[in-house]
Amino acid sequence: MIHKSAFVIIAMMMMTASVFAQSPVGVWKTIDDETQEAKSHVEIYEVDGKFHAKVVKLLKDASTSICENCSGAKKNQPIEGMEILTGLTKYKDYWSYGKILDPANGKTYKCSAWLEGNDKLKLRGYIGISALGRNQVWHRIE
Numbered sequence: 001m002i003h004k005s006a007f008v009i010i011a012m013m014m015m016t017a018s019v020f021a022q023s024p025v026g027v028w029k030t031i032d033d034e035t036q037e038a039k040s041h042v043e044i045y046e047v048d049g050k051f052h053a054k055v056v057k058l059l060k061d062a063s064t065s066i067c068e069n070c071s072g073a074k075k076n077q078p079i080e081g082m083e084i085l086t087g088l089t090k091y092k093d094y095w096s097y098g099k100i101l102d103p104a105n106g107k108t109y110k111c112s113a114w115l116e117g118n119d120k121l122k123l124r125g126y127i128g129i130s131a132l133g134r135n136q137v138w139h140r141i142e
Contacts, residue, residue, distance in 0.1 A: 001061060024095065026141070027041055027043050027140070033135060033137075035078050039061055040055050041054075041056050041057040042085070042138065049091075050087050050088060050099070051087075051095060064079070064103070064104070065078060065080065066079065067079050069104070069107075070101070075089070086099050088111060088112075092113070094115075095112065096111075098113070109126055109133065110125070110127070121124075121136075121139075122135055122138075
């Protein structure tokens, strides 16, 4: 027979695992929505309840390593190490209210994201309304 404290510990571990499985935190392989080529590894992390992401590795199919088309402090800076996603906030069963930078064109878009299973993250970058945007799929790296 399981002791009450052991049952509580097991239940807490299961809830923690479930919450982690529902989180975008981790390292993801980005897939270009136009070419379907893997471009980079991006690490998503949480700061004060909001999710951010930075490029931790560029892959061989990355079109450039410098953000030539970016503006401001990111102009002509290395893409590796650059924060490209900011402010993504939990909303219902997905995340929204974020901003995502496309280093290829230097433009920043509004962003929403949702998990499909534990290993596939869909992101939607858009201007104005979500219908005027495009999706990209990222795959979790173990």
